Amino acid sequence: MSLRGGGPIEELTVPSGTTVEEHDLVVDGDVLVGGQSTVEFGLRGRNVALGERVSVENDIEAEGDCRLDTWCSVDGNVLVGEDAYLGERVTVTGRLMVSGDLDIGDDVTIEEGFEANGWIVIRNPVPTLVFYFIVLSQLLRLGETDAADNLAEALADGEEVRDPLLIPRGAEISDDAWRVSTPATVGDDCRLHGNLRAESIRVGERNEVFGSLRAREEITVGAGTVIHGDVTTRGGTVTVEAGARVLGDVSAGDLVVHDGAEIDGTLRARGEMKLVQETGGDEGGDGEGEAESDETDADDAESDGDEASDGDDLTDDDTSDSETVTEPDGDDAADGRDATGEEAESDGESSADESDPEDSAAKGSDMDEPEPEELDADAEAT
Numbered sequence: 001m002s003l004r005g006g007g008p009i010e011e012l013t014v015p016s017g018t019t020v021e022e023h024d025l026v027v028d029g030d031v032l033v034g035g036q037s038t039v040e041f042g043l044r045g046r047n048v049a050l051g052e053r054v055s056v057e058n059d060i061e062a063e064g065d066c067r068l069d070t071w072c073s074v075d076g077n078v079l080v081g082e083d084a085y086l087g088e089r090v091t092v093t094g095r096l097m098v099s100g101d102l103d104i105g106d107d108v109t110i111e112e113g114f115e116a117n118g119w120i121v122i123r124n125p126v127p128t129l130v131f132y133f134i135v136l137s138q139l140l141r142l143g144e145t146d147a148a149d150n151l152a153e154a155l156a157d158g159e160e161v162r163d164p165l166l167i168p169r170g171a172e173i174s175d176d177a178w179r180v181s182t183p184a185t186v187g188d189d190c191r192l193h194g195n196l197r198a199e200s201i202r203v204g205e206r207n208e209v210f211g212s213l214r215a216r217e218e219i220t221v222g223a224g225t226v227i228h229g230d231v232t233t234r235g236g237t238v239t240v241e242a243g244a245r246v247l248g249d250v251s252a253g254d255l256v257v258h259d260g261a262e263i264d265g266t267l268r269a270r271g272e273m274k275l276v277q278e279t280g281g282d283e284g285g286d287g288e289g290e291a292e293s294d295e296t297d298a299d300d301a302e303s304d305g306d307e308a309s310d311g312d313d314l315t316d317d318d319t320s321d322s323e324t325v326t327e328p329d330g331d332d333a334a335d336g337r338d339a340t341g342e343e344a345e346s347d348g349e350s351s352a353d354e355s356d357p358e359d360s361a362a363k364g365s366d367m368d369e370p371e372p373e374e375l376d377a378d379a380e381a382t
Contacts, residue, residue, distance in 0.1 A: 025165070034169030047064040053071045237254040238250055
């Protein structure tokens with residue numbers, strides 16, 4: 001049984017804490033490599049499973065089980081802490097040391113011999129580890145996350161479940177470059193050697209990568225990560241988070257740089273270039289204070305409106321007060337009005353006197369009313 005393409009390994013996943021020590025790739029969890037891949041590093045992990053036609057150019061050290069599928073080749077020694085499973089036509093240029101049982105297929109070549117403390121069976125087995133892994137991947141594909149968690153806990157036997165190192169089919173992993181045709185994800189606190197080439201790349205926090213990053217789509221560099229090289233994408237977005245440092249050039253379709261990031265090289269963007277300035281707790285408090293001040297201004301405006309309405313009331317009160325104030329002087333005012341009335345009457349009399357000629361004229365006009373008739377008669381007589 002083999003880990004063929006289109007199977008469970010669909011991306012390069014480097015778990016947190018992975019390091020490259022001299023010529024070995026060291027992880028705390030399992031190592032799963034897809035078919036037809038080339039790994040120039042040695043592999044050191046808990047359980048190691050290789051698909052068909054995988055080439056490893058250094059030693060393999062597995063604390064648990066080790067599975068080498070058909071046509072695999074290991075240029076070095078294979079040290080297994082528990083059981084080992086070797087498929088047909090596997091080649092090991094060094095020595096095979098197995099602490100548990102050994103299941104071995106046909107036409108297997110071990111140049112420096114092998115040693116096993118348990119049973120040795122010559123066949124082409126299907127190891128339980130790979131079977132469980134395939135079942136687990138199918139559960140995840142179907143969305144049965146609860147069943148997958150239960151299976152993972154059962155496989156761990158009460159031990160802490162650690163993320164595995166997943167290398168997809170057809171990958172090339174070396175000290176020069178990590179080349180995959182799938183997305184790549186790097187966890188936290190890793191130390192890697194080589195240029196990373198993938199469809200998309202996401203690097204976690206506090207990593208150190210001695211190489212460049214290149215992808216067709218987006219690239220994300222986490223906080224506290226140091227990239228000793230360039231970061232390049234064809235048309236995707238490059239995001240450099242706060243505290244990250246790139247010791248090279250950055251070229252992307254769109255570029256997003258957070259405040260606090262350091263880029264020693266040149267920035268190039270075909271599209272938009274954004275500088276994101278994040279607000280901390282104090283600044284957020286200031287922002288809240290500004291909001292509160294705005295609310296306070298609104299309250300003040302409302303109080304001003306109330307005062308304005310109160311001002312209207314006060315104006316009415318003032319008017320009424322002014323009227324009441326003039327009330328004690330009402331006698332004087334009345335006297336004034338009486339005096340004014342008398343004056344008005346006197347004025348009226350004077351005006352009446354002045355209007356006597358008019359009245360006389362009016363009376364005269366009344367008395368002269370027959371004269372127009374006489375004139376009219378004279379006019380008619382004429």
